[in-house]
Amino acid sequence: MKTQSFFIKHISLLFVLGTCLSCIKDTDFEQDDALILYPTVELNLVNAQEPAASFVDSSGTELPFISDQVVFDVFNSGFSIDNLIKAELVFGITNSINKAFQIKVDFYDNADALQHTFSIDIDNSPSNTPLFTEHIEVFENMSLTALKSTHKLNITFTLISTPTSSVLTSGSEGSILFASKGVFYLKISS
Amino acid sequence: MKWLFFLGVFLSLHAQNKQLLYGFNEVPQQLLLNPGGQVDFRGYVGIPLLSHIHLNAGITGFSAFDIFADDGRDFNQKLREVAYSMDSKDFVGFNQQLDVFSAGFSVNTSLEKKLFISFGMYQESDIFSYFPKDYAVLANEGNYNNLNRRFDFGQLSVSAEVLSVFHVGLNKKINSKWTLGIRGKVYSSIVQLSSTKNQGSFITVPTANNNLNHIFDLDMSLQTSGISFLSEPEVNDELGILKKRLLFGGNLGVGIDLGFTHQPAPEWTIDASLQDIGFINYSKDVKNYILDKYLAYDGIQAVFPEITSGLTAQDYWNEVSSDFDNLVEIDSTTISYTKWRPLKLNSSVSYNFGRKINKECNCLDKSDPTFQNRVGAHLFAMNRPNHLQWALTLFYFRKFYKNLQIKTTYTVDAFSFSNVGLGMSAALGPLQFYIMADNLLEYQNLAKSQSVSLQLGFNYIF
Numbered sequence: 001m002k003t004q005s006f007f008i009k010h011i012s013l014l015f016v017l018g019t020c021l022s023c024i025k026d027t028d029f030e031q032d033d034a035l036i037l038y039p040t041v042e043l044n045l046v047n048a049q050e051p052a053a054s055f056v057d058s059s060g061t062e063l064p065f066i067s068d069q070v071v072f073d074v075f076n077s078g079f080s081i082d083n084l085i086k087a088e089l090v091f092g093i094t095n096s097i098n099k100a101f102q103i104k105v106d107f108y109d110n111a112d113a114l115q116h117t118f119s120i121d122i123d124n125s126p127s128n129t130p131l132f133t134e135h136i137e138v139f140e141n142m143s144l145t146a147l148k149s150t151h152k153l154n155i156t157f158t159l160i161s162t163p164t165s166s167v168l169t170s171g172s173e174g175s176i177l178f179a180s181k182g183v184f185y186l187k188i189s190s
Numbered sequence: 191m192k193w194l195f196f197l198g199v200f201l202s203l204h205a206q207n208k209q210l211l212y213g214f215n216e217v218p219q220q221l222l223l224n225p226g227g228q229v230d231f232r233g234y235v236g237i238p239l240l241s242h243i244h245l246n247a248g249i250t251g252f253s254a255f256d257i258f259a260d261d262g263r264d265f266n267q268k269l270r271e272v273a274y275s276m277d278s279k280d281f282v283g284f285n286q287q288l289d290v291f292s293a294g295f296s297v298n299t300s301l302e303k304k305l306f307i308s309f310g311m312y313q314e315s316d317i318f319s320y321f322p323k324d325y326a327v328l329a330n331e332g333n334y335n336n337l338n339r340r341f342d343f344g345q346l347s348v349s350a351e352v353l354s355v356f357h358v359g360l361n362k363k364i365n366s367k368w369t370l371g372i373r374g375k376v377y378s379s380i381v382q383l384s385s386t387k388n389q390g391s392f393i394t395v396p397t398a399n400n401n402l403n404h405i406f407d408l409d410m411s412l413q414t415s416g417i418s419f420l421s422e423p424e425v426n427d428e429l430g431i432l433k434k435r436l437l438f439g440g441n442l443g444v445g446i447d448l449g450f451t452h453q454p455a456p457e458w459t460i461d462a463s464l465q466d467i468g469f470i471n472y473s474k475d476v477k478n479y480i481l482d483k484y485l486a487y488d489g490i491q492a493v494f495p496e497i498t499s500g501l502t503a504q505d506y507w508n509e510v511s512s513d514f515d516n517l518v519e520i521d522s523t524t525i526s527y528t529k530w531r532p533l534k535l536n537s538s539v540s541y542n543f544g545r546k547i548n549k550e551c552n553c554l555d556k557s558d559p560t561f562q563n564r565v566g567a568h569l570f571a572m573n574r575p576n577h578l579q580w581a582l583t584l585f586y587f588r589k590f591y592k593n594l595q596i597k598t599t600y601t602v603d604a605f606s607f608s609n610v611g612l613g614m615s616a617a618l619g620p621l622q623f624y625i626m627a628d629n630l631l632e633y634q635n636l637a638k639s640q641s642v643s644l645q646l647g648f649n650y651i652f
Contacts, residue, residue, distance in 0.1 A: 039332030044489035092400030
């Protein structure tokens with residue numbers, strides 16, 4: 001009986017020790033406080049498609065420019081201010097009008113102060129074949145700060161006369177297609 | 191954050207397989223696994239709160255070591271590698287049980303045809319989640335470089351529950367070959383939440399002219415009970431409410447366990463059981479959340495006021511903005527719901543050998559005349575929301591003395607192919623102590639382990 005309880009005691013001890021002394025080795029749970037994610041989000045932005053006739057007023061006269069603006073608090077949202085580390089605005093313009101354009105994009109802050117601007121030159125298409133122009137505006141450092149204070153976007157299409165272009169009438173052919181998307185590089189840390 | 195992750199790795203562990211306890215006839219708590227198990231004692235009383243402590247945790251796809259290894263590599267890089275090596279069939283699970291009280295006694299003293307009644311109450315927690323891989327990829331990469339990839343939001347499948355269970359079991363030895371058992375259960379669910387029937391996706395499709403079309407198709411739901419009272423300002427006795435729920439005050443359900451042991455010959459034992467054939471009806475403190483939305487977004491249309499007097503880009507943006515707000519607006523209901531308990535199957539076949547026979551006749555001999563060794567195979571299966579979880583075990587059971595038994599197991603399951611377990615029951619007089627743990631090979635470094643299971647308890651046997 002004595003050997004029995006001796007045996008039991010030792011086996012039990014072995015078990016308890018085995019369970020308690022099991023260890024976690026070669027690990028470092030202090031490695032990093034933060035989980036950091038770097039997703040890149042691509043999002044469609046502003047689109048437009050206008051036939052040549054759109055650039056002619058009711059009296060048949062060619063307009064000097066057309067423009068539209070949009071107020072949106074996406075670039076200056078708290079999420080974007082905290083997490084956006086780089087942005088690219090990608091513009092794709094397909095022009096089949098025999099008229100050159102300058103497309104100007106202006107970025108205004110809350111106080112209507114201009115923070116950033118750039119323009120894209122579009123060639124005229126004498127034979128009305130679609131001509132594709134791509135422009136990528138990269139926002140880093142200073143320009144990124146400007147983007148993060150943007151409250152309002154203004155897009156202006158200015159008609160440019162060149163030696164090969166024609167004056168637009170209500171019968172002019174072709175159209176201009178404007179597509180834009182944003183590629184947003186984020187750094188999200190917990 | 192890292193501790194949350196650590197908890198996720200270690201505590202959000204695995205299944206409810208108790209391969210060491212199953213068929214361990216000397217330990218009364220084996221009757222909770224098979225009400226038709228063999229009973230080798232006249233009665234028992236579990237030491238309150240200490241008669242059965244069970245922890246079982248497991249994870250597939252990786253171990254804590256893969257992430258926290260002290261190898262000088264970037265933590266986030268390791269995390270990414272782990273996430274990408276896993277798929278949506280990988281899961282984490284955690285199960286814990288605590289016997290509050292338990293006891294049992296035989297009503298007929300004749301060993302041959304006794305009826306054994308056992309009863310008690312235990313508390314159980316269960317957490318289970320699949321790895322939502324597409325969510326991880328989307329969070330890590332975004333949709334850029336993933337055009338035309340359908341992110342499956344249906345991969346989110348998670349359930350958690352804390353409940354108490356009152357049970358009464360009958361175990362009847364019909365003859366020398368058959369023992370049958372049944373256990374009735376009343377469940378009282380304290381807290382439950384599940385989000386297991388999700389569907390939906392997010393895809394970005396490139397269209398003509400360098401454009402993108404973003405399509406959100408969401409059909410998600412989360413059912414909860416027992417949680418929403420916490421957010422009510424007038425409630426200030428949370429602990430009191432939880433205590434009440436522990437004692438039949440929660441959402442109630444009923445269920446049964448069935449089991450048998452068959453000995454076609456003294457050397458052979460075949461047994462099987464079905465646990466938790468039952469359901470719980472959730473009607474108190476219910477809050478269900480539903481997100482059933484569709485949105486296709488292909489940009490803001492600029493319409494130049496010089497040309498058309500209609501919607502301006504601003505109007506479009508306002509519309510888009512409200513569409514997005516609407517997309518993430520979650521509806522809620524308080525409709526009651528019923529859920530089946532996760533059904534568990536245990537079955538084993540074993541061969542007994544090495545009977546201890548004293549050649550000399552000695553009426554005072556108290557040595558054990560039963561078989562001293564048993565080898566066998568044991569199958570465990572359990573239904574999880576999206577799959578059947580299984581484990582196959584080979585075991586060897588050995589009686590060293592009448593009051594010391596040891597069982598060792600080798601288990602193959604979704605977690606590993608190298609799971610060796612050891613269980614022991616020892617009695618000092620009427621006081622029995624048992625402890626069982628598996629994945630012993632990993633104990634030299636728990637961080638490398640993908641599953642850990644531990645059961646221990648004290649009983650007073652008579």
